[in-house]
Amino acid sequence: MDVDECLRTSSEAERDEVKKRGCLRRFGFLFLLLSLLFLLTQAPFILRRYQLASLRDSIEALKPQRAANPDEDYRDYKGVIHVHSMLGGHSTGNLEDIFKAARANELDFVVMTEHSERFTNTSEATIRGTHDGTLFVGGNELSNGHGDRLLVIPGTNDSTGTTSTAEYIERQKASGKLVFIAYPHEFQSWSAGGYDGLEIYNIYTNAKRINAPLMFFDGLWSYGSYADLLFARFYERPAENLKRWDKLTSSNDTRRINAIAGNDAHANIGVALRTDSGDQVFGFQLDPYERMFRILRNHVVLEKNQPLTQDSLLEALRAGHSYFSFDLFSDATGFLFTAEDTDEKRIMGDELKLDGEVRLKVYTPLRSHIKLFRNGEVARQAHATAAHEFVVRERGVYRVEIYLPQLEMIKDKPWIVSNPIYVR
C-alpha cells in the first residue's frame, strides 16, 4: 500500500466514524423526544392516580365518623340483586366465586338472576338457600326478544314465548313472583302494569359508557393500587331512569313502583391491549364478583324482630322497604327514611294519608347532603347533617337522595337513593 492509498483509507474511516456518531446523536435525541412526549401524555393519568389516592384517604377518614341510627325499630340487611353465573351463558363465573365474594363482603343476601336455558331450569340449578350466613335466592333474567327484559324472582321455567310482556307480567304476578323491569332504557311495553319496580341503576349499563382508551391508561397507572376506586371514574347518576321512575310514580294515584339497583355481575368486563393474534399484552378485569358486590348494594329494612328469610326479603322488596347505595364510598347500613303523623309511622315504600302534616325523617350513618324530592323535583335540602326532619303539608311522592360532598370526586353523584313515601 502506498502513502496516498493509506491516507485515503484513514480519512474514509474517520468519515464513517463521524457519520456513526451523528446517527447515534439523532437516535438519542429522538428517544428523548419520544420519552418526553410519552411523559406529557401520561401526566394527566399520574394526576388522576393521585386523585384516587386522595379519594381513598377521604373514604378512610369517614370511617370513625359513623353515627348510629337512633331509630331502633328496624334492622338493615345488605345484599346484591342481578347476578349471573356461567349457568345462563355469557358469563365465566362459577358458583364458588359468587359464594366467596358474598362472604368477603359479609352480604346478608344475594339475588341470582340467571339467564334461562332451554334444557335446564337455571334458577333452580343456581346457588340457593343460606350458606354461612348469606341467603341466596334463585331468580331469572328473561327477555321476550323485543327489547323487554324482566327480572323474575324467584325464577321460573315458564318461558316468555310469544306472550306479550303485559300478559307475561300478569302471569308471573299471579303465581306470586316479584317482577322488576331490567334495563328500563330499552324497555318497550310501558303500557304494561303490575310489575313491582324498575332497575334504576345497573353497573353493566353504566360500564358500557366507559371511554376505553381513558380507562386503559387509568388502569395502567391506578389498577395496581386502586382497582376498586376506578369505578368512581365512570360512575354516573342514572338521571334518565330516575326521571322515568319519578314520572311513573307521580302520575299515578294508586300504584307504587319500587327502585332496585342491579350489579349485573357476570365477571366478564375488562380492558385489554392485544396483539393481532389475540394474545393479551396488558389488561385488567373490572368486574370480579368480589369488587362488584362491594361497589353497589340494595339494603332492605325489616322490623327489628323479624328474621331475614326468603319470604321476608321478597316481601320487603315487594313493599319497597329498601334503598340502594354505592357502598364502595361508605357502607350505608343504618340509613332510614320514615314518615310520621300523629298516629302512624311508616317507612320508605309505604303510603300515608295526609292529615294536616307529615314529618319525613332521614337518618344517614354519615354527615351528608340530603335532597328531598317531591314528584321528581328537589323540594327541600339539608346540608352537613346525619339526621333531619322535613315537615310537609302537601300530597306527593317523596323520596331522598343522599350525597357525600366530603368525597370531592363524587360530590355530585348520589351515595344513597331511597324508595319513596307516598303521601296521598
Ligand SMILES: [Zn+2]
Ligand atoms: Zn343481566
